[in-house]
Each structure stands twice: as C-alpha cells, then as structure tokens.
Amino acid sequence: FFFWSRRERGTWQVGGEERGRDSYGAYFRCVLLGRARSTVWDGAGAVRSRMQGLFRTLGRAIRETGLALERSGRVLEGNYAFKEELSRHRRVMVLQDKKPHIGPDVFVAPSASVIGNVKIGKASSVWYGACLRGDVNTISVGSGVSIGDNAVVHVSGGNQKDGEAPTVIRDGASVGNGAIIHGCTLEANSTVEMGAIVFDRAVIEEGAVVGAGSMVPAGTRIPSGELWAGVPARFVRKLTPEERAASSAAAESTAQLAREHSAEHEKSSYERYVEETEDEYLNRELEGNKGASAFFR
Numbered sequence: 001f002f003f004w005s006r007r008e009r010g011t012w013q014v015g016g017e018e019r020g021r022d023s024y025g026a027y028f029r030c031v032l033l034g035r036a037r038s039t040v041w042d043g044a045g046a047v048r049s050r051m052q053g054l055f056r057t058l059g060r061a062i063r064e065t066g067l068a069l070e071r072s073g074r075v076l077e078g079n080y081a082f083k084e085e086l087s088r089h090r091r092v093m094v095l096q097d098k099k100p101h102i103g104p105d106v107f108v109a110p111s112a113s114v115i116g117n118v119k120i121g122k123a124s125s126v127w128y129g130a131c132l133r134g135d136v137n138t139i140s141v142g143s144g145v146s147i148g149d150n151a152v153v154h155v156s157g158g159n160q161k162d163g164e165a166p167t168v169i170r171d172g173a174s175v176g177n178g179a180i181i182h183g184c185t186l187e188a189n190s191t192v193e194m195g196a197i198v199f200d201r202a203v204i205e206e207g208a209v210v211g212a213g214s215m216v217p218a219g220t221r222i223p224s225g226e227l228w229a230g231v232p233a234r235f236v237r238k239l240t241p242e243e244r245a246a247s248s249a250a251a252e253s254t255a256q257l258a259r260e261h262s263a264e265h266e267k268s269s270y271e272r273y274v275e276e277t278e279d280e281y282l283n284r285e286l287e288g289n290k291g292a293s294a295f296f297r
Contacts, residue, residue: 011141027134054218085232089113095135105145107262112147117181119169125258137164137183142171148194149177156183156200162218165200172251173204176212184216209246211236 006051091108092100098116102108106120109128114120117134121143126132129150132139136157147153153175156165159257165183173186176194183200186192190204192210200218204210208222222228225244227236267275 016292096226098134101136102186105259105262110263110265121257123255125254125261127151127177127258134167138166139169141169142164142173142188144172144251144255145169146174146251148175148179151179151181153181154183157212160200162200172248174247174251174254189244189248189251207239207247209243209247210241 008121027132035282042280046050058168079258089111091112091114092102093113093115095116098120100114100116102114102118103122103124104118105123107125108114109126109130111128112126113125113131113133114132114136114141115133117137118132118139118141119292120126120132120141123143123147124141124147126147127149130147130148132141132153136159137155139153139155141147142154147169153167153169156163158164160183167183168185169181169182170186170188170190172189174191175181175186176192176196178195179192180197182198183204184198184204186198186204187206187208189207191209192198192204193210195216196215198204198210198212199220202216202218203221205222205224208224209227210216210222210233211227212232214229215224215231215234216228216233220233222233223237227239228234229238230237
C-alpha cells in the first residue's frame with residue numbers, strides 16, 4: 001500500500017481521496033493499516049527464506065548422515081558388505097529429435113553407446129565400449145548382428161564432398177573388436193574382423209570377410225564369399241564351405257554369449273551381492289570340511 005498526504009485548500013488527501021480536516025483519525029488509521037500489512041508481507045518473506053535455508057541444511061545433514069552410516073555399515077560387514085553400483089553413463093541416448101529404436105532381446109553392454117538415429121533389430125549385441133553414433137545420418141542394424149568391443153559405427157552427413165552415406169549392417173553380420181565402420185554397407189552374414197576399417201559407400205557382400213587390420217577404401221565392393229585383406233584391402237582367396245559354416249557357428253555362439261551377459265547385467269546389485277555371499281559361504285564350508293577330514297585322518 002502506498003499512502004501519502006498533503007495540505008491543499010483546507011483538505012487532506014489520503015490515498016488519493018480527499019478528506020476534511022476532521023479526518024485526521026481516519027488518515028492515521030489508513031497509514032497504520034498499510035504499514036501493518038506491509039510488515040506482515042515482509043515478515044512472511046523472511047520466514048519463507050529462513051525455512052528454505054533450514055530445509056537445505058537439514059537435507060544436507062540427513063544425506064551426510066546416510067553416507068556416514070553407509071561407510072560404517074560396510075566397515076562392520078567386512079567382506080560381506082553390499083555395494084550399490086551407480087553409473088551416469090547412458091547406453092541409449094536421444095539426440096535432439098533423433099531417437100534410437102532397439103528391438104527385443106538386444107544386448108547393449110553397460111559401457112556401450114547407442115546415440116541418435118540408430119535402429120537395431122532383434123537378438124543383436126553391442127559389446128563393451130562400442131559406439132553407434134547416428135547424428136548426421138542413419139544407422140540400420142539388422143537381426144542377429146554382433147558389434148564387437150570398442151568398435152565404432154558412424155555415418156557421413158552432407159558436409160562430405162561425395163555426399164551423404166548412411167550405414168547399413170544386415171542380418172547376421174559381424175563387426176570385430178576395434179573395427180571402424182563408416183557410412184558403408186555390410187550385407188547379410190558378412191564379417192569385418194578386428195581392427196579393420198571400412199570407408200564410405202563400400203559394400204561388403206553376403207558372406208564376404210575383411211581381414212583383421214585391413215583398410216577398405218571408399219566405394220570398394222567386395223564380392224560374396226571372398227576374403228580381402230591388406231592396406232588397402234585386396235582379394236586374397238575364395239572362402240571354403242567349411243570357413244563359411246564356421247562363421248555361422250561363431251555368430252550363433254556370440255548370440256548365446258550375449259544372452260548370458262544380458263541376463264547377468266539384468267540382475268540387481270542386491271541379487272549379485274546375495275550370490276557372491278552364498279558362494280563365499282559355500283567355499284568356506286568346503287574348506288572347513290576338508291580341514292575336518294584331514295584332522296580325523
């Protein structure tokens with residue numbers, strides 16, 4: 001409230017309202033009421049600010065107390081201490097309007113990254129440290145595909161002199177550990193072995209193999225059923241039927257291994273803690289039985 005007064009032509013103005021000289025009591029009542037209300041509002045703001053500060057302090061104290069109790073409990077439990085595992089890493093990340101689509105029964109390792117416009121078919125696996133980054137174009141991964149540890153799958157956008165190049169990895173293909181797949185196409189059941197690099201618009205046809213550590217230049221096409229290796233990659237020989245069958249068996253073995261890893265990572269920290277505790281207890285029981293047997297002998 002804003003009140004003022006001034007003497008003008010024998011009248012008082014109180015809050016913009018003219019009053020006679022006999023209105024001194026009304027004037028002072030209005031002034032006192034306005035100041036009282038202003039004081040109440042100021043007091044409420046001060047109380048609110050103090051309460052917020054109190055809650056912050058209380059919350060911090062409770063959290064610190066919880067951490068202290070957690071540390072003390074772990075010390076008392078010793079080897080049986082249960083530790084909750086937390087990580088800020090995001091395995092699957094939306095980038096602006098680009099959202100990954102992950103099919104059923106897909107294993108994405110805890111340290112792997114699937115970012116942006118990436119589509120992965122069912123029963124595929126993305127192993128530890130691998131990165132699929134679909135930021136400037138699309139990555140399409142079929143069913144039953146294996147992306148090995150620390151492999152990198154990326155794309156080419158419109159800033160490349162030869163134009164855009166998405167990455168397509170079809171059903172049953174295999175990307176070895178540490179390989180780099182960039183804006184190219186891997187046809188069904190093809191294999192890029194460890195540490196190999198495949199550049200933009202290259203095509204690895206069905207059942208073909210790129211040898212470990214090789215480099216496939218941009219625009220290269222490797223025919224079906226052939227082994228290419230070297231820097232740059234060149235034709236080495238035709239694959240035998242036994243080698244092609246072994247490749248299919250390895251893909252099935254990798255899929256089974258991915259299911260085992262996925263089942264393990266789906267367990268809660270408490271479930272793993274219980275299993276480890278039970279295993280340690282059983283081991284101690286076995287050691288105790290062995291000692292008793294030796295004593296009675």
